[in-house]
Amino acid sequence: MVRFKCSIKSCQIKAESFVAPLMSAAINFVYPPTCLFCHQGVVNPVGHDFCESCLSKLKPVHVLECPRCGAPVGPYTDLTRGCGQCRRETFAFDEVIRLGVYDGQMRLALLRAKASGGGIMARGLADVLxxxxxxxxxxxxxxxxxxxxxxxxRRLLHPHYAAETISRQIARKLKVRWSRKILLKTRRTPKQATSPTLLRRQQQQGSFAVSRSRQISGKTILLVDDILTTGSTSHAAANTLKNAGAAHVIVAVIAVSPLRKI
Ligand SMILES: [Zn+2]
Ligand SMILES: [Zn+2]
Known part of the structure; x- marks a missing residue:
């Protein structure tokens, strides 16, 4: 009797796990999902939310990039100590992983991701990254x-925060623990775009704190933002994490600025 019940239960579970993807495939066939960016192109149902045309514009145009700062570089660039943009800079982070350059369609997509209600776009870009x-x-x-x-x-005035949504989606895809309570912003700093370049590092210095240093001691941390402009914000945040005991800090962003004056 018991065996009979178990057998039916397992059949039900199997049927559910078999029927759900079939239903989803049938719905996608009748109503194909459209692109998150252009709302016209049909999305490849596996893996991302953009049509092939938009996806090709979001992917990196420059194949080679500096691992230290994410800048696009030429094929014969010596990257031993970074590229021409970052060689003379001190960064507390060890590496930058990025999708593209903040220009053209990528710029428009990121502006949407940062705007109110931009959570879906932010998650879509994180998936592509x-x-x-x-x-x-x-x-x-x-x-x-x-x-x-x-x-x-700032969070009180703007509840949607792109860097948080992007980081959470990346953590979900990588199956790595995510937290927004370990690294904190302790004081307001001017918006980077409105600050003179030379002041940016001074403004960011000492503006971060770690609340639970035991949880990051000796750990490898992925620090996520939407855009890397001069690297001064990521440097200050990574510096705080390393001073609190983090072994490695690698920065991930959707795009790096093409007009960096480091
Ligand atoms: Zn599209
Ligand atoms: Zn570089």
């Missing part, structure tokens, strides 16, 4: 994913 750079994400063996935090007063 992980799919494109999966080997780079898997190699270091991350222990924890954290976003570059915003000050709580």
């Amino acid at each position: 992980v799919n494109e750079k999966r080997a780079k994400f898997e190699e270091p063996g991350f222990d924890l994913v954290v976003p570059i935090p915003e000050h709580w007063t």
